[in-house]
Amino acid sequence: MEIYQPSEDSHLLSNSVKDYLINLNKKINNITNINNVKYNKSSNNKYNPYSLASFINPNHINNKSINSNNNNNSNLSAKFKSSNLINSNKSPLSSSNHINDIKDLIKIIDIGSGSGIQAKTCKKLGFNNILTSDINPNVIKSLKKQGFKSINSNLFEKIKGKFDLIIFNPPYLPEDKNEPPDSRHATTAGKQGYEIIIKFLKQAKSHLETKGTILLLFSSLSKPNIIKKQAKALGYGLKLIKKQNLFFEKIFVYKIKRKQSKALL
Template structure:
């Protein structure tokens, strides 16, 4: 399969690239010589897109199947400035980055639907209000950004965009919706936030 100049393979147990993935790729704000981190890389194609401009890219996923899938797609595109490994959010991260990307698990999921043993569902399961992972990410992300670093995250109007912007602003960022796309019963939104020095 192909998106723009990126070839990729979809893998079992890994969230396939969809409208939210492409919205992030199409609006990436990567500058030359920057160090980029992607949380929840899935197939790796967002990191691959970023790697054409960035100095280097680190990408992580909680799902071990996604790590293998991303490795396969990185090799398929002959990218040698991407490092990929398993991590639950920032659990195994110890550096600071210029830009952090995250296509968040943003769908509200009932307790009956939630399955903590299912690696695949972790890509979209955002807990009861769709904010379980988003809020945890915002609480931690500032520690892993360089001064005046930036965050670009994807979420849905179903998980309260205004709350995310307010929460980011309260955690030392200047945040705004920088792109959105209407899908069926929701708006997929890209929120870009700059760390205030």
């Protein structure tokens, strides 16, 4: 079985994914600590891992009221309307199994998976609701043999549904006519080095949950000002979270959300 090796930029994005999910893990652990959560509930309300998942991930609810206790920052008062709660026979939060239940509600897609390093990072941190995709059918075979659900797709062409986290390490170099056609899918983003990235951002709008997040890597060779301008025109807000200087370029990782999104994710 051929295993594709991650590049240096893949490691930078993987570190960003790791930091992001470690932070999310902390939020999940804090909120699912039954001793530090106070409920305002009627006799008909059932408080279970899925209702608390709604608190963590606003994609799954319409209304919420959250008040921090000024005397103890670890204490949260969460008020849920009964219509927002998912009916379940599960018992109230009491074990790590419930934390895993919440993690399984968080849908992740790794576009252009390649070696699968991003999906592996997610899995190591306990997030298993992962879909991988790639334009290269040989990559798909490799990912499936490694145990990942994987779809052979050009960006979102064959992808259905919406995701809480979208990860993309795109090809980002300008076209080089001397490059062999077989390797262009992995390196070339178009004549100017940003066309595929813009196409991705346009398509991602239909697959990103309202409060979802995109983690996107690109290079100083990709004309980043054009990418950022186009992203803002599409209704995204961007935040630089990592940067690395290489010999002939700089690579950046941006956290991208819909404008005015105030998700906890």
